[in-house]
Structure formats: structure tokens, C-alpha cells
Amino acid sequence: MPPAGPTPPAVPAGPLPRNDPRQYDELAGEWWRPDGAFAMLHWLARARAALVPPASRPDALLVDLGCGAGLLAPHLAGKGYRHVGVDLTGSALEQARTHGVTVVNADATAVPLADGCADVVAAGELLEHVPDWRRAVGEACRLLRPGGLLVLDTLNDTALSRLVAVGVAERLPTVPRGIHDPRLFVDHRALLAECARHGVDLRVRGVRPEVSGLIGWLARRLVATEGPGGRPPRIVPTWSTAVLYQGRGVRRG
Numbered sequence: 001m002p003p004a005g006p007t008p009p010a011v012p013a014g015p016l017p018r019n020d021p022r023q024y025d026e027l028a029g030e031w032w033r034p035d036g037a038f039a040m041l042h043w044l045a046r047a048r049a050a051l052v053p054p055a056s057r058p059d060a061l062l063v064d065l066g067c068g069a070g071l072l073a074p075h076l077a078g079k080g081y082r083h084v085g086v087d088l089t090g091s092a093l094e095q096a097r098t099h100g101v102t103v104v105n106a107d108a109t110a111v112p113l114a115d116g117c118a119d120v121v122a123a124g125e126l127l128e129h130v131p132d133w134r135r136a137v138g139e140a141c142r143l144l145r146p147g148g149l150l151v152l153d154t155l156n157d158t159a160l161s162r163l164v165a166v167g168v169a170e171r172l173p174t175v176p177r178g179i180h181d182p183r184l185f186v187d188h189r190a191l192l193a194e195c196a197r198h199g200v201d202l203r204v205r206g207v208r209p210e211v212s213g214l215i216g217w218l219a220r221r222l223v224a225t226e227g228p229g230g231r232p233p234r235i236v237p238t239w240s241t242a243v244l245y246q247g248r249g250v251r252r253g
């Protein structure tokens with residue numbers, strides 16, 4: 001009989017591969033900590049919601065693709081939408097449900113909802129995580145009714161974006177390490193073309209955290225033990241789309 005050796009672990013040791021969705025399970029406790037690992041998603045959710053007007057009819061539906069734990073929900077309060085969130089990660093959806101989101105556990109590239117059901121489709125910080133982002137865009141556009149609104153934000157496929165969003169941000173407490181795979185970043189011209197192909201005239205603009213707010217937040221975050229408190233940094237427009245950008249477009253009808 002061979003000598004008994006150590007039992008191999010059921011799960012490989014070490015960090016998960018870049019963009020592995022299991023990271024969201026490991027980070028489940030971070031979603032709703034305003035100054036936690038997903039702090040910047042809170043800032044971006046506020047800026048994304050500002051692109052969404054109040055609902056123009058009763059029973060208006062907003063479909064939030066890659067909704068995570070539903071961080072968009074508080075910023076939509078009072079706008080009159082039923083908020084349906086679609087995501088791959090069950091642990092995030094459990095939290096989204098407690099924030100009033102009707103959840104659908106599905107892939108954004110194959111959404112089990114009807115054509116034209118949505119007045120608004122939001123895709124916040126999703127496309128740069130989806131290997132076939134074109135299919136997710138096709139689904140977003142399919143879900144929109146004629147005249148419906150698409151709002152999104154994502155990371156551009158540029159050397160500067162890879163440097164800022166991975167090389168720098170992943171060393172700061174603003175972005176979890178390994179959460180992005182820079183090979184999946186989304187060229188804004190390709191995104192415009194794909195949306196146009198699916199009947200949505202998208203316009204994009206660069207955005208970034210307000211510098212003074214970000215520096216103050218980082219300084220407080222680095223010295224505080226209980227989180228920085230104070231006003232969170234605002235996301236503001238900037239002249240370049242080279243790193244982070246927002247898109248807004250209406251479905252032709």
C-alpha cells in the first residue's frame with residue numbers, strides 16, 4: 001500500500017484567475033459597504049442613474065444587466081420604474097432582492113425576457129466582464145422598446161485604460177485586485193458600431209472621479225480604520241473617453 005499523503009484540496013489554492021465570476025462570491029460582503037472594495041461602483045451608480053429620466057408611463061420597466069447587488073436601486077428611488085436585475089452571481093442577487101430589485105439569475109448574453117419589454121436598459125460596469133460583449137449589447141438592444149433608453153458605463157480598450165484601471169487602480173483601495181481582465185475592455189468605436197447595428201444610436205462621453213474628492217477619499221481611507229466617511233467622490237465628465245466612459249442612446253422605432 002502506498003503511504004498515506006496529504007489529501008489534495010477540493011479547490012485549487014491561490015488567487016482566482018482574472019475576471020473569474022467566483023470573485024464576486026468571495027467579495028459578497030463588500031457590495032454595500034460604501035467605502036469597501038466596491039466603493040467606486042457606488043459613485044458610478046449615482047452617475048448612471050442621473051442619465052435616467054423619470055418614467056414616462058405607469059408600469060415602466062428598467063432592466064439592469066449585470067446588476068450585482070443592486071447598487072443602482074437607491075438612485076432610482078422615486079423615478080417610477082420597476083427594477084429588474086439580471087446577473088450570473090447568486091450571492092449578489094440575494095442582496096439585490098433585499099433592495100427591492102426583482103432578480104433574474106441569467107447570463108447577459110441570453111436574457112430570458114421578452115423583446116421590447118424595457119423602457120430603460122442599464123449595463124453598468126458589465127461589458128468589460130463579458131467575453132462576448134457584442135452578444136450582451138445585442139441582448140440589451142433587443143430588450144428595449146422603440147424609444148427606450150440604453151445607459152451604460154465601461155472601460156475602454158486602450159493602453160491608458162489598462163494602466164489606470166489595472167496597473168494603478170488595482171493597487172489602490174478603489175478596485176479589487178484581479179477583478180478585470182484587460183483583454184476584455186471595450187473599444188468605444190466598436191461599441192458605437194454594435195449599438196447602431198442593433199438600432200440604438202449611442203453617444204459616449206468620458207467620465208472620471210473628481211480629482212480633489214478622490215484624493216480626499218483615498219487619504220481618509222488610508223488613515224481611517226472604520227472607513228473614511230465624508231462626501232464620496234463625484235463622477236464627472238471628462239474630455240477623453242480613453243479610460244472610463246458612459247454611453248446613452250435611444251432605440252430607433
Ligand SMILES: C[S@@+](CC[C@H](N)C(=O)[O-])C[C@H]1O[C@@H](n2cnc3c(N)ncnc32)[C@H](O)[C@@H]1O
Nearest residue numbers: 041066067068071087088089107108124125129
Ligand atoms: C463590476 S460588477 C457591476 C455590478 C453593478 N452593475 C454595479 O455597477 O454595481 C459586474 C457584475 O456583472 C456580473 N456579470 C459578469 N458577467 C456577466 C454575464 N455574462 N451575465 C450577467 N452578469 C454578469 C457579475 O456577476 C457582477 O455582478
